[in-house]
Amino acid sequence: MDMPDFSLERGAFEHGASRVAGVDEVGRGPLAGPVTAAAVVLDPDNIPDGLNDSKKLSAKRREVAFEAILASADVCVAHATVEEIDDINILRASHLAMQRAVDGLSHVPDYLLIDGNMIPRGLQIPSAAIVKGDARSVSIAAASIVAKITRDGIMMDLAQQFPGYGWETNAGYPSKSHKAALLKLGVTPHHRRSFKPVHNILYQE
Template sequence: MTTPTYDIEQTAMADGFLRIAGVDEVGRGPLAGPVVAAAVILNPVDIPQGLNDSKKLTAKRRAALDAAIREQADFAVAEATVAEIDEHNILRASHLAMERAVAALNPPPDYLLIDGNMIPRGLSIPAQAVVKGDARSVSIAAASILAKNWRDQVMVDLAQQHPGYGWESNAGYPTKMHREALRNLGVTPHHRRSFKPVHNILYQE
């Protein structure tokens, strides 16, 4: 199994860039909650050990790495709301969250590594799209860890306000329990109305 490296960052450094940020988002698939993005600039001489795609890490390992990233790197986390997801679409909303995370980095980065195959249109900094970036670049992996931990905590908090949907364990993804709760308990203000399973329940009458 390949683990992410600092190779892509070093190539950018060889081209003269100094502050290289990895950018990733979490939460395109859920039926509820915001989409969250993070941007991380690692210190090349002090990179936390064990960085990997957040989906490949245990919750305990993610929490430990989250703390290490916050201590050793420059970072920012940002959201796009459910209203923005419904107004634009999930892709544009995830790009908005990425743009906000990048804009919140201070001092700003001079080069971006964006997870995926598209560069958000609102970014003016030189950028490179990296497909499966969280498995290839430690900077993107670090961003995926911060974004996932942040979003999971948001959903745990929302679960206390809206019990029964299982958000504390499913993070808003369309599990069997979540879909059944949608049918039985109805739609909350935190559900994405533009997503088909939610839309269908709202308009089945």
């Protein structure tokens, strides 16, 4: 199995960069909850072991990696709210969360590696969009781990306030049980009203 490595970061160093941040977001597809982004600047001399696309790691390995990243790297996590998602659309909201994560780092990076095929338009820092970046760059992989663990934690907290939707296991994604609960229990303030399954329930009368 190919693992992400540090070669994209090293390439940026060779072109004069000194602080390279990996940026990723999680939570575009769910019907509920915020979209969450993380920006991570790894220490080249202290890269945690086992970094990989967060979807490829077990929950236990993700947790271990998460702690190691927080202990060794410059990290910022940021969100765009459900209201913002409904207001400006999910793509722009995910880009807004990415921009906030980059802005929140303790030192400004001079180059960004961004997961996906688009560079958020608000970013003023030289950047490269890397398709499937979490499988290619350890910095993006680290950002994907931090964003996923943080967002899953938010959804677990919300699941206790709004039981019955299964957010502790589906993290707000449109699983069968989540859609069934929507029909039975109705729409919460944390549901994205611009998303079709939610919109349809609200306006079926």
